[in-house]
Amino acid sequence: MTNQQYLLAARPLGLPKKSDWQFRESPVPEPGDGEFLVKVLYISLDPAMRGWMNAARSYIEPVAIGAVMRAGAVGEVVTSNHPEFKVGEHVTGMFGVQRYAISNSQGVIKIASSLAPLPLYLSTLGMPGMTAYFGLLEIGQPKESDTVVVSGAAGAVGSLVGQIAKIKGCRVVGIAGGEKKCALLVDDLGFDAAIDYKSQDVQKSLQKECPGGVDIYFDNVGGDILDAVLSRINRGARIPICGAISQYNNTTGINGPKNYLSLLINRARMEGFVVFDFASRYKEAAKEMGAWLAQGKLKSKEHIVEGIETFPEALLMLFSGENFGKLIIKTV
């Protein structure tokens, strides 16, 4: 048995290059006392990973140079010296971009493949689901008939934000890249409208699709789109700041929202959040979203790429916008 791992070799400038990674093969380690060995089956690819690769202080420690790249994952316990984790059980945790991981159980949650397909624990029932749920409901505070705009709408988080907002009785407009994605948002996920930022003028389209203005803007992208939406917000609007994928690979720094004074004019707020703060309520959210899935009110979309060796290129799909739904690597 051989382990395969992707280590962070260098801090990228702009988009991560092949040379920013080191691929290492080594013997699979033995778990010590109170530890268990996980065979990693699915690896989550998230825009936030780009931030973890920078040296700067953030809400979480940077990944050290030479360390296994941090990533959420789903796996199966294959050897165990831990009383509570048995061989054959499925688990999710930050196992990293590797085929085998040793764990002492910290931050690891048992999951049931009988309740939902395993990849769902990295999408709707995992971090993106929790992010969409708490970011929209707690930070966005949707009220019935609010107009909700979400960017990165075809991504793991955005696709759920829009659907949850629909469940809450809002008018939902998604912003995504490409005609096909936009069609899917409306036809498959029930969004009221979608704006293709690659071929449409976002500002003008917002005027058309949100004639009554914007009450909530769930921002995954930052940059020009944030500015365009800021110019259309209503009085008392809420802007949960979930991410800024358009800015993560800038080599000349972040572009700040030049329309931020719209917050003043409109008595509106822009508020950041980090999903980990809601950890004590994950169960409650998973239960409610599980019910919505079962009732067909919520669709979970996964975009699965095969083979751990695809990692350096698969990660870039997030930034070119090639995925629809949650991007996941199936290791085998």
Added chain:
Amino acid sequence: MTNQQYLLAARPLGLPKKSDWQFRESPVPEPGDGEFLVKVLYISLDPAMRGWMNAARSYIEPVAIGAVMRAGAVGEVVTSNHPEFKVGEHVTGMFGVQRYAISNSQGVIKIASSLAPLPLYLSTLGMPGMTAYFGLLEIGQPKESDTVVVSGAAGAVGSLVGQIAKIKGCRVVGIAGGEKKCALLVDDLGFDAAIDYKSQDVQKSLQKECPGGVDIYFDNVGGDILDAVLSRINRGARIPICGAISQYNNTTGINGPKNYLSLLINRARMEGFVVFDFASRYKEAAKEMGAWLAQGKLKSKEHIVEGIETFPEALLMLFSGENFGKLIIKTV
């Protein structure tokens, strides 16, 4: 009796120039039925006036070209056809930059010169006082021992924000331009520290003066100072956006805060407000601030310039930062 008025002649590009104003002399008008004539004694000069001169949509209509420049003022009723406003009474309202104004009582409040000197009704007991009070207490939500940073700290609003924060038990750091202003903030108004943005590195000074980070940043200026403070905020920080005086005269657009993702990392929020929304509570605020003034806990600072003809130049003092406290024109 001759009226003297400043009308908006052109929409300024950058700092308002002399040619953006028209000075007009005309006979004093006669009040009609249900109206009264006010002799304007004190005119308020506010950074917000710069925004009202632009054509863009804002929280209030732009001043029309050819109209009397909008301004808060204090005056005396000299002729009255209104049953509730008697000759000799003092009033405050948006009387504009002129020596005489006709009013139908809308938005006009009676004030008592026996309770406080008239200029105070344009500072601590007027709009700047209300802005500081509600912006800090309602949007900023200070808790004892919070670290509060305020920019434009020697201005009408900033000087009150800092003092109210001290009353609430906070550590207060003011940012202002010039050694003299900074010394006054600490020595006269009781701020814990002051940073001179004209001669000091704001970023480094914040590190020194706010070793425990920043819990509330009351922003009057925007620009680089907003970015510097964003890089020092604590988890859950609140940033009331009151204004952005550093940006009002930009001819190439507003600079957005490039460090805004600090809101995400720190689960913090940036929130705009407009003082008019708190109109129903002005009395309550004036009562509390009046008591603080009487107890010597709060000092009201007015910077009074004489003569309505000084208006075009006096307004520029706000942008060069020459005033300490509330800038007011005494018309006579």
